[in-house]
Amino acid sequence: MTLKRFLTVFLAGCIFAGCLTGCGSNKAAADISVEDTEYYQKFKDDGISINVYNWGEYIPDGADGSVNINEEFTKLTGIKVNYSTYATNEELYAKLKAGAANYDIIIPSDYMISRMISEDMLEEINMDNIPNYKHIMDKFKKVEYDVEERYSVPYTWGTVGIIYDKDTVDLSEDEIDWDVLWNSEYKDDILMFDNPRDAFAIAETMLGYSLNTEDEGELRASAEKLKEQKSIVQAYVMDEIFDKMSAGEAMFAPYYAGDAVTLMSEYDNLGFVMPKSGTNLFVDAICIPKGAKQKEAAEMYINFLTEPEVALEIAEYIGYSTPNAATFELLDDEIKNDGISYPDDEYLDMHTTVFKNLSPEANKLMQDLWTEIKSDK
């Protein structure tokens, strides 16, 4: 495994060097069809480009035989895509707040969307330009974070659970719940979320609080819980989870179901548990930040991502669940029924909570507490 990883790094270097000397497209012609080709021709010869800011590992990029979505979009519309990534909602927020950025497309999660709406950071989307919005499932429309459906188009959704290494963990699936992450028996074999909202949610679930609590006492108690855990945590990570879990560096890690699906498809020894004590249900949706230079081209991009076949490529490659009804129909039964990507409604109703935006005071307290936790010995 180690050697493999070492080779991966080495090969990545070679590929990078190869790209420098003229990167030939290694992907054959488009095998994706869109419903209305005419729609995408508007900016064909204008030579414009859009800046897309997305989560890491969150779009098919041509690797492993997938379709390079951004390249396909450029081929279809003539619009160039400048693509960059972030690791947490808070990082995205900080970048936008600092004002140094100029993005046309961002993909925040539910609670961050409502925070951005309340702070006037998002542009209203002209839904007339997004005919594919009709494919979005009703249960993801007019949702709490964007009741009037003016600012966002759902991209993916999913739940948070525990990824574990079946080779080294001697517990059965039923025995695994959030408390394993606090079990000192697994000292130094536990990874933890490196962002406050997800980390607090786990502590809040264990203490029996609401995931949306704004109560100072409850937030402080949750922070204490997280501090308690710190001495047995090997590392606080986000996307590094892919590397660390696949290399067998840790036994447990909380993470998003979609990434777990991706990891499990490559590594048989990894398993995923949906905690019985409850968890977070999240929706990531596509938005246009205030001041975007190419709003209409951005809307075209949103519409492209919502094409049933494009959304299918995305869902299959990144492993996250799709809110797109037409795409869902196209999925393999195996994925539909694996119980991870599309848990049954009963579990969703009984055991999951969607994050709401917290009050500015509660947000600030949580951020200060997070600094305290991370700087604690």
Place this chain on the structure above:
Amino acid sequence: MDKKFNIGQKLVASPYIVWVAVFVVVPLLMVAYFAFFGDEGKFTLEYIKSVGQYSDIFIRSIWMAAVATIICLLISYPLAFILSRMSKKTQSTMLMIVMLPMWMNFLLRTYAWMTLLGNEGLINHLLGMIGLGPFKMLNTVGAVILGMIYNYLPYMILPLYSVMEKIDPSVLEAASDLGCNRIKAMFRVVVPLSIPGIMSGITMVFVPAISTFIISRMLGGGGNMLIGDLIEMQFLGNAYNPNLGAAISLVLMVIVLIIMAAMHQLDSSDDDRVLL
């Protein structure tokens, strides 16, 4: 002095002065502004005061940067001396070998250590073959210090080398003629002559080491936080608070200045300093 020449001098220097004003002085003033003025533009000492609660992190960062600097010095000093006594041709080859890792991206170099030090990493695998370990190396204080030493070593070697290279071999010959053995000659002749190199080497390693954040994040697992991580968190990370970040940066700058001033005070006898 000829006045015209003076004006000419000023003209030549003016782009640099403008550069410094725009890209050094103004940003510094902005940092100070953020540290002392809150959201509503009112003067406040709240942020500076709250820096106090992170004193543990300050102490840890200073301590770790100091350890890394001292080890860098201990490794580099003999190396630089040996290097400076080689033939000119070998010297340039050896210098290139010292510089070689710096051609690679900083992140990639640090990432490589992650794959070496991990529980399932190369080193633990090799140790495992002879029945040792696995040892926990990644995500420890030691790994962070190792990362600092590895990344900043050339910044110590180069200033030392450039000073030692200028030490005339005849000075060493004279020392041995006058009855010094090699060790004595080293401490009585080479060390005093190379003090400017030691000073600039220490500055060039200590200052970046104390404010690094990516090394501690990659090799320290996010649990061994340094000041750099704390500042990064306030601006780009998960605890958006630019005012606190600015206040921490300001305090850090003052501490570094004091440490550097104290260092140079110790060495006040020597005036011609080498700045690379």
